Amino acid sequence: MKLSHPLAHVATFFAATACVILTGCATKLAPPITGYTCCNLRPDYGWVSSANMLGGAIVPAGESAVIDTVKRDKYAYGMIGGDYVSLRDDTAHSKEDMQRWMRQIVVPTDPKLTLATWSPDVQKAVYSAKVVLGMTRPQVLMSLSYPSRNDTKDLSGNTWRYWTTQEDEPVDILFGADGTVSGFSGKPSAVRAVEFRR
Numbered sequence: 242m243k244l245s246h247p248l249a250h251v252a253t254f255f256a257a258t259a260c261v262i263l264t265g266c267a268t269k270l271a272p273p274i275t276g277y278t279c280c281n282l283r284p285d286y287g288w289v290s291s292a293n294m295l296g297g298a299i300v301p302a303g304e305s306a307v308i309d310t311v312k313r314d315k316y317a318y319g320m321i322g323g324d325y326v327s328l329r330d331d332t333a334h335s336k337e338d339m340q341r342w343m344r345q346i347v348v349p350t351d352p353k354l355t356l357a358t359w360s361p362d363v364q365k366a367v368y369s370a371k372v373v374l375g376m377t378r379p380q381v382l383m384s385l386s387y388p389s390r391n392d393t394k395d396l397s398g399n400t401w402r403y404w405t406t407q408e409d410e411p412v413d414i415l416f417g418a419d420g421t422v423s424g425f426s427g428k429p430s431a432v433r434a435v436e437f438r439r
Contacts, residue, residue, distance in 0.1 A: 266312055273309035274340070278302055278321060279348045280386040281370040289321075291330045291342055292389050295434055296406030299370050300326075302383050303353035308343055311336060317343055332390045345387060352383055362439065371437035372414060376422045381414055385435065400426075405434040 282289045282300040289300065304322035311317045314336050317328040328346075333339040356367055359380065366373040367384040376384070378396065385403060392402035392411075401414045410431035417423035425432045 267310045267316075267318070268312070270309050270311060270340075273307050273319065274343050274347050275307050276305075276347045276349045277351045277353075278304045278306055279346050279352055280383045281367070282321075282346065282386055283370075284326065287327055289326060289328045289346070291332055291387070292391075293386050293403065294406055294409075295370075295385065295403050295412075302356065302367065303351050306347045308347055311339060314339055342387075355379075356383065362437075365439075366437035369437055372422055372425075372435050373437040373439075374422050374424070377420060378416065381422060385414075403435065405431045407431050407434050 278300060280302045283293060283295060284298050284300060285292075285294055300321055306319065306321045308317050308319035308328065310319065315330050315333050317330075317339060319326060319328075328343065330339045330342045333342065356364060359367070362373055363376060363380055366376065367380065370384055372381055372384055381401065387396075388401045388403050392404075393400070399416045401416075402411055403414065404411050407428075407430040410428050412425060412427035412431035412435050414422055414435070415424045415426060425436055
């Protein structure tokens, strides 16, 4: 897993330690959820969260993943890209909700195969975890992952809301009638956090 945040190793250690402490209530998935990361994920202090705060470290799309343990209705644990990872679905109300989200972010087919068919500009944007005008919804998903269900109830809608680590600011990705990105809405610092500049 390619983590760029300077405290990533410390955060991973604490997340792993927390999991060991909590395993008394954890259950093994049979079979485990296996595949590849659907998209660029953003670990926040060792957790990959459905809140998906943009900024900081990136776990790239296409990393191998095995999620084999769940706890309560919100937490899961496993390996992504050879590293131990903890996952948290902040909007889950049941174990089924949690597993549905995990199956969104861990997919059976390597997304890099699809990524390779896209234009060079789109590929560069996805590798940078950014968005360029004209991207489709699947391309935005691969680049930024899923927006929080608290803010974006319908993925077919014309606006997807993300939150950035730039002073905890929201940024909206706007889709035109043709289903491609037509613009951005938010403070300039938040827009800069997601807009790909050629």
